[in-house]
Amino acid sequence: MGYFDVPEIDYTRYTNRQLAAVPLAVLAVALLVLSGTFLLTGTPVPLGMDFAGGAELTVQTTSSESEIQGAFDIEPDSIQSVQAPGVENQYSVQFAGIEDNNVIQSLSNQAATNLAQDGDTAVVQSQSTVSPTFAEQTQQTALLGIAVAFLGMSVIAFLLFRTFVPSIAIVLSAFSDLVIPLAFMSLANISLSLGTVAALLMLIGYSVDSDILLNNHILRRQGDFYESTHRATRTGVTMTVTSMAAMLVMGIAATLFGVELLASVGIILFVGLAADLMNTYMLNLSLLRWYKFEGVRS
Numbered sequence: 001m002g003y004f005d006v007p008e009i010d011y012t013r014y015t016n017r018q019l020a021a022v023p024l025a026v027l028a029v030a031l032l033v034l035s036g037t038f039l040l041t042g043t044p045v046p047l048g049m050d051f052a053g054g055a056e057l058t059v060q061t062t063s064s065e066s067e068i069q070g071a072f073d074i075e076p077d078s079i080q081s082v083q084a085p086g087v088e089n090q091y092s093v094q095f096a097g098i099e100d101n102n103v104i105q106s107l108s109n110q111a112a113t114n115l116a117q118d119g120d121t122a123v124v125q126s127q128s129t130v131s132p133t134f135a136e137q138t139q140q141t142a143l144l145g146i147a148v149a150f151l152g153m154s155v156i157a158f159l160l161f162r163t164f165v166p167s168i169a170i171v172l173s174a175f176s177d178l179v180i181p182l183a184f185m186s187l188a189n190i191s192l193s194l195g196t197v198a199a200l201l202m203l204i205g206y207s208v209d210s211d212i213l214l215n216n217h218i219l220r221r222q223g224d225f226y227e228s229t230h231r232a233t234r235t236g237v238t239m240t241v242t243s244m245a246a247m248l249v250m251g252i253a254a255t256l257f258g259v260e261l262l263a264s265v266g267i268i269l270f271v272g273l274a275a276d277l278m279n280t281y282m283l284n285l286s287l288l289r290w291y292k293f294e295g296v297r298s
Helices: 016-041 065-069 101-114 132-161 164-188 194-220 225-256 260-295
Strands: 054-060 078-081 090-096 124-130
Touching: 016 164, 016 260, 054 101, 065 078, 065 090, 078 260, 090 101, 101 124, 124 132, 132 164, 132 194, 164 194, 164 260, 194 225, 194 260, 225 260
Parallel strands: none
Antiparallel strands: 054 090, 054 124, 078 090
């Protein structure tokens, strides 16, 4: 059985500014990416059909996903294999922002003409639409959920530690843990949907867990600052790296089996957990060390 040994980092070699510089620089780049995408497209992250409205075709075909991608005049935003007992060669093809009935009918005709028929079964099994009004309401509800979760996490942090610097360190790390995956989604063209929002909510939980673990070891347990740091790191890094490995395996497996949503969730969580490692053991730690050795006396 393999054994994962977390190395003891000599934090005395680095100043607080040096530790904080890298995560803050990555956060700044992520904010620039989101700002630039917002200026170019009107949204910081591509919106899926859940949040932008649009049309969905369910097709039964022996054509490959790449052939389905090229079968339409309008490029699909998402192609997902339908996983259900007794169902084979069936795909859900989504076109975000499409609401005109004539355009939807044209897409249906293109599917019937350009895709290979699976036996005697009709190529187009069904078509449906999500209205922009309903999608906007869903978007507002999802964003409200993220805001409430983040606010709740912030309140818990302040109630637990009752001092500004340790609490704000948790909030800042959690904020960066959300922003960096969002910037990655923008660069990788991963759409924001109900599924990916769930992944972002999970990241808030992961972030709070690792940050509170570090703060609790340093501020409330006996022992030298660096001894406490290593104890927290040994536990926290092991948990996070294990979760990262699981998310990576899930993302790869989902990609191989054509389950696009699970693949997106897996890669978002992998990126977010990697960001959490950096933010917790560099940014959060630098603020805690400043508070422990300088801020308390000032």
